[in-house]
Amino acid sequence: MFRRLSRWAAALPLALVLAGAAGCGSSDPAASAGASAGGTTTVTVFAAASLTGTFTELGKAFETANPGTTVRFNFGSSATLAQQITQGAPADVFAAASPATMKTVTDASLAAAPTTFVRNKLVIAVPTDNPAKVDELKDLTDPKVKVALCAEQVPCGAAAVKALDAAGLTVKPVTLEQDVKATLTKVELGEVDAALVYKTDVIASGGKVQGITFPEADKAINDYPIATLAKAPAGDLAKRFVDLVLSQQGKDVLTKAGFEAP
Amino acid sequence: MTTTTSTAPARRRDRDPGQGAVTGRLPWVLLVPALLGLGFLVLPLAGLLVRAPWSTLGTRLAEPQVLEALRLSLVTATLATAVCLLLGVPLAWLLARVTFPGRRLVRALVTVPLVLPPVVGGVALLLVFGRRGLAGQWLEAAFGITLPFTTVGVVVAEAFVAMPFLVISVEGALRAADQRFEEAAATLGASRLVIFRRVTLPLVAPGIVAGAVLCWARALGEFGATITFAGNFPGRTQTMPLAVYLALETEPEAAIVLSLVLLAVSVIILAGLRDRWVTAP
Structure with missing residues (x-):
């Protein structure tokens, strides 16, 4: 009896997944149909x-x-x-x-x-205690400073490359993150000493990271x-x-x- | 327990797949969902093949970062599998052969990485092995080792996510194995370690190989925990799935090519392994 029950229990997640998928499939056409029927x-x-x-x-x-x-x-x-x-x-x-x-x-x-x-403008984001004592863009070139940048394929990464080029600096990041929030998370957790992110992301983090503005950011405005x-x-x-x-x-x-x- | 009655026929089925004694008309009730299931799994693959930019395939494959990412993926997945074998097989043995209080809970805990979204797994790893993590702080202070953003970090992330696959299949194999051989060895005076090495391991070898293959495949496709814990840097931590994801941001065609390479390599390796090892006696 118990064995039979547990077998059904094993099938339950699958059933839920299927039901969920069916739900997703049906909701979108319904929504667009409602919109096209004049009730926009x-x-x-x-x-x-x-x-x-x-x-x-x-x-x-x-x-x-x-x-x-x-x-x-x-x-x-x-x-x-x-x-x-x-x-x-x-x-x-x-x-x-x-x-x-x-x-x-x-x-x-x-x-x-x-x-x-x-x-949107880039700023340097550092952990609140700023362990690597970063206060300008040039500090990111120090090999002892761990830096995270966005990957060049995403807007914040492209902007970071532009700003660093404008400043004539070469930074060796430890990671090229897939988006700006992931980059910011690395700073919040203290895994990196600095990162280039948007000013708005630093404000949105609510004081979990510190933002440092730098003049070269004007060359890479998004x-x-x-x-x-x-x-x-x-x-x-x-x-x-x-x-x-x-x-x-x-x-x-x-x-x-x-x-x-x- | 049920071992004496149920394992013998099960093992015979393993040995002759598809050559059962039962013949007759195939029941539609099983055949239709089986074919639907097959189509469901294979169609997305066909989609990739159809949309692949075949004309530029050669030049795209020749790009150095593609080979770099592929090499890194193969190396880290293999290392992660080795780590899982080293730690996972004894863990499976513990769960299958030793009675201890809280065993059910431990078994449930082992499967946590299966349920956890990999990105959460990556964050959890950072909280433990990161620079300010519980163990990471100590690792850095004592040995100067930091795991995040290193190739070792990739291996750690992959092993974390893939280990349950190995543990579960090896534990299943251990439970299905005929324990009378182990009992006989014990009556002849063999110690538990000798029994494990000389009797249990050879007995469940196919289960271990099957588990290792699953584990390797999971490690090869690992994305979320890797990018969160180890970051993304070409040649150091950028494995194929990470390269695919970033290529998708700007060049969907390049992403398709990368996916095809990863798929082709893994299918070749898995198909080769299955014939030689997994279904072997």
Whole structure:
């Protein structure tokens, strides 16, 4: 009896997985069908991971200002999001962390005329006790200082290379992380002595790391473009969300988080 | 226990796969889901093959960092498997042959890395073996050893994630093995260590090989724990899965090529091993 029970118990996770997969499969078509039927009440926004805090706040403001609407977010690496959009993901708005990733989408004629809405600057992030006594960019070239950078394939890595080139410095990092949050985590845990991340990430970490500004960062400013997508299921509502981001209210939320006006 | 009655036919099945005495019409109830299952597993592979940029395949493969990542993957997965064998086989023996309080709990704990999202595993490893980790602090102070961002760190991350596969299959083999041989050896005066070495190990060798193959395959594909614990640096800690992930950010075609290389190498090695070892008597 017990053996039979345990056999069923073993099958349970599989059943749950299948049920979960079936649930995922059915929810998306239903959502897009609702939108195309005229009841355009949901705006789906694909946004760079670094916008998580600010856009969530703006999404709530949008829902309050437009009763009955819902804003759904898909936050992630801009490059991944761009690929999801070109592969046909049902999105209304795309906010990218770099012009290059936005270009993937505009090149596929899936969006037109993106607007730069904010800019983000790199800073040196160090653990709160700053064990390697880093206070300028040149200190990162010291072989005793363990440095983490973003991989060159992601926007923060490209910006880091640009800033170091502008300063004429060569840094030997111990790791090239897959995104800016992973880079920041290495600093938070004290595994590295310094990293180049965005100013907004340091502010969002809430004091777990210390940010040091450096003049060469001005040479590697990252522009964030936003655009409504050509096939936006939400139509006009998508444009209204972009308008909110570009409005004074949007600017206030974004600058408070450390972004700079374009 | 049930060993005397149930193991004999089970072992015979292992020896002659697909040549059972039962013949007759194949039941649809089993055949249809079996084929669906096969399709489900193989179709994504076909997708990779269809979308592969065959015309530029040669030039992409010749890039030095591809070979570097492949070499690093093969070396670290093999080392991780060796570590797992060294620690995992005795652990499986302990779980299968020694009665001690809390054995059930220990068995459940062994499977934790299976359930844990690998990224969480990587963070957990950092908290223990990192520079400020419980053991890592001591390692650095006493021996000047730091594991994160080193090739050894990759091996540690892979072994952590892959070991349960080995332990579970070896423990299963030990439980299915006929214990009468061990009992006979004991009555003839052999010590537990001699029994383990001369009787138990040869008896469960196919199970160990099967477990090692699973473990190696899991280590080869390891991504989350590796990138979190060991970071990503070409030639030092950038294994194939990490290279695939980063290539996907900018060049999906390059990612497909890298995935195909990893798949081809692992399929060749696993298929070769299966015929020679796993299904052998």
